[in-house]
Amino acid sequence: MFSSISISKLLGICDKNLKLIGKIYSKIIKGVEYQVLEAIITYIPSHCPHCKIENKNYSIVKNGNQIVKILLNRTCDNPVMIHAKKQRFFCKNCKKTFMAETNLTDKGCFISNNxxxxxxxxxxxxxxxxxxxxxxxxxxxxxxxxxxxxESKNNKCWLPDVLGIDEFKSTKSVDGSMSVNLVDLKTGKIIDIVSERRKRFLGEYFNSYNNSIRNNVKYIVADMYPTYIELAKILFPKAEIVLDKFHIVQLFTRNMNKLRINEMKNFKTYKHEYKMMKRYWKILLAKEWELESIEFYKCMGYKKFTNSRGIRDDILSYSNTLKEAYIFYQEVLSVIERKDIEGFKNLLNQDINKIPKCFGTSIESLNKYKKYAINSLKTGYTNASVEGNNNLIKAYKRVSFGFRSFRNMRIRILLRNRFKIQKNGKSESLHCETDFAA
The missing domain is CATH 1.10.10 (Arc Repressor Mutant, subunit A)
Structure with missing residues (x-):
């Protein structure tokens, strides 16, 4: 037969002063069936919490009890609740009463810490x-x-060697609805989330760090948002600015895709050329050396067997403008893939009139931040982990149908950052102490 001690261990009750009495019975509370256990919480107090007088010569005596409810975790998919009789004590010295305490719950709360x-x-x-x-x-x-x-205060005594900065769509309560995600690119962990990306707010945030701490930052990886670059120059004088490689490629990818759409509109919607350019748009944006050229297979819109390289050749044959732009686009991808710094400089130094018009704005933008773009090829640092964390934030917003409070969103994201997800699906705290407030 099981004892009250073994049942207490099974339910995760670690209070030695709580003793289970009676039987387990069911009770419906607000339409929910609870498994109810009766218990008593009593002990001999060592002193009075009011006057601090030690309990000697029966200076503290029992003075009735009070029934309290304690909610525990579910067992067998049923909620468990304890109806406990808490002992009341009376101090003869100060004439005051007090209740027996338990470590199952916080004072004045019926929800257990478990x-x-x-x-x-x-x-x-x-x-x-x-x-x-x-x-x-x-x-x-x-x-x-x-x-x-x-919620815990951010540690203002440390910044990583490689700092990644990027913005994401935030809550409506934030002006501009854009917040900033700060990530340690060596570990991929989120350092903090700043509510706004405007220069004044970011400047105030980074100024809260001492100069010696900011001088320890060696690299800052960001996109071409002017505020990030201006603040990095002023507040992080010893750090090198690195443009994120993803955003560099994205500049040319977007221009290439816009050109494809414009060229596609030159054909009627029922034409074969229009349908192929619309259906196989990803092939034009893919890296040339990754296209299939050996195996042939059946593709939608083709009567013969073909492959991705064959489809690419057919699409480029529809427009000379698209073909010229594609050749230049692949040169850019190849130079970035091989981290060819000299080749990258030669592309940026070309006469704008000699390159496809669709890439003119992108070349001018990169020439404006030429040094930082070259640093991306030298160092190899990217904001991949920052983008991954942004996707995680989007997943939280999607399942929650958005957040009303920026504070709640920030706390929850940083909370996950402090937890390590194991392969078996359980989460384990990374030595973080939590103060449970009712």
Whole structure:
């Protein structure tokens, strides 16, 4: 037969002063069936919490009890609740009463700390807060309070050697609806999330760090947003600015795609040329050396067997302008892929009149930040981990149908950043102490 101690261990109850009594029975509360356990919490207090007088010669005596409810984690998919009789004590010295304490809950709260830990564990996963509240039989506001209890101040005593900066679509409460994600590119961990990307706000944020800390930053990886580059020059004088390789390629990719659309519109919508240029647009944007040239297969719109390289040749035969632009576009991709600095300089130094018109603006933009673009080939640093974290933020926003509060969004993202997701699907805290506030 199981004892009350073994049942306590099974339920995760570690309070030695709590003793289970009676039998387990079912009770319906607000339409939900709970498994209820009866218990008593009592002990001999060592001193009075009010006057601090030690309990000697029966100076503190028992003075009745009070029934309290304690919500535990589910067992067998059923919520468990303890109806505990808390001992009341009376101090003869100060004539005041006090209640027995338990480490299962915080003072004045009926939700156990184990439930709060489980809520925090779920908050580190991509799960809507309403679903978390439903699974733990608490309200959404309770989940929000538990989330805010994990909020911690950002460490202003450290910045990484390689700092990645990029913006993402934030909440409506933020002016401009754009926030900034700061990431340590060596570890891929989020350092902090700044509410706005405007120069004044970012300047105030980075100025909160000491000069010695900012001087330790060696590289800053960002896109061509002028604010990032201007602030990096002023506030990080010893750091080298690196343009993100992805945004460099994106400049030319967008121009190439716009040209394809313009050339496609020269044909009627029912023409074969129009359909092929619309259906196989990805082939024109792909790297030439990655196209299939050996194996042949059946493709939509072709009666004969062909491959991606054959489709590319057919599309380029429809327009000489598109063909010239494609050749230049592939030269750019090849130079960046091989990290050919001299070849990249030669492309930027070409006469704008001799290159396809669609790439003129991109070449001028890169010439404006030529030194920083070359640094991207020299160092090899990219904002890949920053973009990955941005996708994670988008996933949180999607499952939550958006966030009303920027603070809640920031806390939840940083909370996941402090948790390590194991292969078995469980999450384990990275030695982070959480103060549970009711």
């Amino acid at each position: 439930v709060k830990k489980s809520i925090i564990d779920n908050l580190s996963e991509i799960i809507p807060m309403k679903v978390i509240a439903k699974n733990h039989y608490v309200s959404s506001s309770t989940v929000a309070r538990v989330l805010r209890s994990t």
